[in-house]
Amino acid sequence: xxxxxxxxxxxxxxxxxxxxxxxxxxxxxxxxxxxxxxxxxxxxxxxxxxxxxxxxxxxxxxxxxxxxxxxxxxxxxxxxxxxxxxxxxxxxxxxxxxxxxxxxxxxxxxxxxxxxxxxxxxxxxxxxxxxxxxxxxxxxxxxxxxxxxxxxxxxxxxxxxxxxxxxxxxxxxxxxxxxxxxxxxxxxxxxxxxxxxxxxxxxxxxxxxxxxxxxxxxxxxxxxxxxxxxxxxxxxxxxxxxxxxxxxxxxxxxxxxxxxxxxxxxxxxxxxxxxxxxxxxxxxxxxxxxxxxxxxxxxxxxxxxxxxxxxxxxxxxxxxxxxxxxxxxxx
Ligand SMILES: [Zn+2]
Numbered sequence: 288x289x290x291x292x293x294x295x296x297x298x299x300x301x302x303x304x305x306x307x308x309x310x311x312x313x314x315x316x317x318x319x320x321x322x323x324x325x326x327x328x329x330x331x332x333x334x335x336x337x338x339x340x341x342x343x344x345x346x347x348x349x350x351x352x353x354x355x356x357x358x359x360x361x362x363x364x365x366x367x368x369x370x371x372x373x374x375x376x377x378x379x380x381x382x383x384x385x386x387x388x389x390x391x392x393x394x395x396x397x398x399x400x401x402x403x404x405x406x407x408x409x410x411x412x413x414x415x416x417x418x419x420x421x422x423x424x425x426x427x428x429x430x431x432x433x434x435x436x437x438x439x440x441x442x443x444x445x446x447x448x449x450x451x452x453x454x455x456x457x458x459x460x461x462x463x464x465x466x467x468x469x470x471x472x473x474x475x476x477x478x479x480x481x482x483x484x485x486x487x488x489x490x491x492x493x494x495x496x497x498x499x500x501x502x503x504x505x506x507x508x509x510x511x512x513x514x515x516x517x518x519x520x521x522x523x524x525x526x527x528x529x530x531x532x533x534x535x536x537x538x539x540x541x542x543x544x545x546x547x548x549x550x551x552x553x554x555x556x557x558x559x560x561x562x563x564x565x566x567x568x569x570x571x572x573x574x575x576x577x578x579x580x581x582x583x584x585x586x587x588x589x590x591x592x593x594x595x596x597x598x599x600x601x602x603x604x605x606x607x608x609x610x611x612x613x614x615x616x617x618x
Contacts, residue, residue: 317399317445319350321606324447324493326403326438326471328426328463329359329411330388331563334556336458336499337451338395339546340585340605342553345396349606352399352445353392354438356467357426358406359384361413364562374411374419381407383562390559395552399445403470404437412462420462427462431469436484438474443488449605450475451587454498459533472496475591494609495592497542500535503528505581509574518573535586541594542587543601550583 323344327333333341333353345351358381361374372379385406392400403409412427413419420427426434442450452471457464477483479492506528513523528534546553557564557571566572574582587605595607 317350317352319348321347321349321449321609322352322445322447323349323449323451323605324352324354324442324445326354326356326450326452326467326474328356328453328457328461328467329362330355330384330391331359331362331557331560332464334391334395334553334560335564337585338391338553338556339549339583340451340544341397342395342549342556343544343546344605346549350399350445350447351397352401352441352447353397354401354403354441355388356403356434356470357409357411357463358402359411359563361411361417361419362563365565366562369562374413380562384560387560387562391556394555394559401441403434408437409434412466415460415462425462426466429466429470431466431473432477434466434470435473435477436487438470439478439484440487442474442478442493443491446491448494448609450493450496451605452496452498454500454535454588456533458499468498493591495605496590497587497605498590500540500586500588501533501581502537502540502586503534504537505584505586506531506534509581512577513570513573516573516577518570522570535588539588540586541589541596541602542605543603544585544587544605545583545603546585547583553582 321344325333325337325341333355341351341353360378360381362380362384364370364373364380369383371377372383374380388400392398409426409429410422410424411419412425419425450471453464453468455468457468475493475496479490481490510523510525510528518524522531525531554575558566564571566575593608594602596602
């Protein structure tokens with residue numbers, strides 16, 4: 288893994304290390320039978336919410352494509368020495384987060400990553416109601432159809448059978464997460480329409496679409512365990528799951544990927560974000576220590592296609608029910 292260094296973080300100027308050891312280039316048209324596309328808002332969202340799933344499918348030979356909508360310019364910075372890069376100072380956090388993201392992809396074994404519309408096209412909009420919402424390039428202000436067009440190009444190139452993104456509330460109400468949801472859902476629709484932008488390639492219909500989810504029962508168990516461990520500082524320091532701004536009703540959650548075998552990759556991926564994620568203290572450190580299930584099990588709600596499961600059980604595979612031929616039918 289490359290070490291974190293803002294000096295070599297300029298994405299337009301490859302570092303010496305990367306020119307000596309060029310990153311593997313994904314094939315123009317992936318040949319893997321199973322192709323998974325994930326659309327996330329900021330660097331680090333992919334590893335926290337879906338890191339084990341990404342690592343697992345990549346290890347099994349699926350083509351995993353991550354599209355990140357913004358570079359996370361407005362994030363808080365947990366590394367004091369890098370505090371000068373903050374949005375209200377030098378505004379250079381993106382340079383670090385792009386390197387962190389590359390390191391996380393290495394940890395997850397995923398080699399196909401893109402920024403929506405290219406690096407720097409859309410800017411982190413900051414938390415809802417903050418002045419960052421109105422900055423030029425803020426993703427929150429992008430036209431949904433315009434932004435979706437960039438994603439349609441990726442969908443028609445990769446031809447994924449499965450798309451993973453957020454629910455209508457973006458999971459927890461962050462403007463960029465809400466916008467990522469809107470853009471991903473619109474792109475899925477447009478990509479399947481042969482009349483839309485034929486220059487971007489033949490129409491492609493995604494078979495299954497999932498929204499990331501954390502079941503309320505799992506959150507409730509998390510609250511119980513965190514309290515038992517004496518932690519009252521994290522975001523689970525509430526009395527009830529209903530006091531949290533996120534969580535999905537259990538009845539809506541259809542699918543669970545048991546990522547236990549890939550927790551090493553997920554942890555390493557989280558370690559790749561020192562400016563964003565503390566693994567030494569706070570919520571993730573403790574959840575790591577007490578083995579909270581929502582670190583190793585990643586949950587989803589199917590919203591297009593059919594979950595292959597019996598009533599009492601979760602579907603265990605995002606590709607379940609998809610025949611290998613589904614990947615070639617529309618070439
Ligand atoms: Zn985010």
